[in-house]
Amino acid sequence: MNVSHVLSIEKLRDGGSLVVSFQADDSCEYWLMLPINISNGASEGYLPPVLVNRTTGIEIDLSWSGAKSWLQLLESYIEEADYHLFNAIRSTVRENT
Secondary structure, eight states, X not given: OOEEEEEEEEEOTTXXXXXXXXXXXXXXXXXXXXXXXXXXXXXXXXXXXXXXXXXXXXXXXXOHHHHHHHHHHHGGXXXXXXXXXXXXXXXXXXXXX
C-alpha cells in the first residue's frame, strides 16, 4: 500500500485520541490512531496504536515500533500547519518505543 496524501491530523473529541488520516493508492481512507486511555474519567496516556481502514472498518493492531514506521512514511506528506500536532504524536510514539 502506498500513501497518496494525508487528509488531516487531529485530536478526537472522545477525550483526546490522536489520528493521522490519510488516503492510500487503494482508494481507501486510513487512520493511524493512538486511542486515548481513560480510566475513572481521567486520561492515562494512550493505548497501543491501531491502523483503521475507514472504508472497510477493518482495524489492525500495531506495535509502537510499527506506528513509528508509519509516521516516518507519512512525514513527507505533512503540511507545515500540521507539524505541531504531528510532532506531539511522534513524541508519544517515541516515548513508548
